[in-house]
Amino acid sequence: MELTAEIAVFRAGTGDPARLVGEFRRAVLLVPRAGGSVDGEGGLMSALSGGIRWFYAFTDEAAMARFAEARGEADREWPYLAILGARLVDAVVPEVGGPAGVAVNVADPEGSMLFPPVAGIVPDACAVDIDIEADSAVVA
Known part of the structure; x- marks a missing residue:
């Protein structure tokens, strides 16, 4: 099943979180470049909310176009990076230096989904629900 269908099933209350x-993680996501930069200057488009850096990601160009329209920026070019969800959370999130997650298809009220910085989504060292130091402490 593709990601958009899996999101729909989950939002309907019958989905499986692991699935x-x-x-x-298997989906190729489109992540807009910050500031519309084609050459990578400025990084990836994100927003800070509640102390969490949320990377915007889209399942296709149509979903990204709806986001651009909602922002009143549909008249400009939107350069983006195509990246596996796994690569986004395993390689990009750790570079943030703080809590970070992924907001998928945020302009689609019935098809959006947040993937927060918790164990099972991001690497354990980046998860806000795990205290690595407490978990690795040796009891004498």
Whole structure:
């Protein structure tokens, strides 16, 4: 099942969280470049909310176009990076230096999904629900 279908099933209350995360990790996502930069200057487009850096990601160009329209920026070019969801959370999120997650298809009220910085989605060292130091402490 593709990610958008898995999101729909999950939002309907019948989805499996592990299957949803698996599909997210396998999906090729489109992540807009910050500032519209084609050469990578400025990084990836994101927003800070509640102390969490959220990377915007889209399942296809149509979903990204709806986001551009919602922002009133549909008249400009939107350069983007095509990246596996797994690569986004395993390689990009750790570079943030703080809590970071992924917001998928945020302009689609019935098809959006947040993948927060928690164990099972991001690497354990980046998860806000795990205290690595407490978990690795040796009891004498």
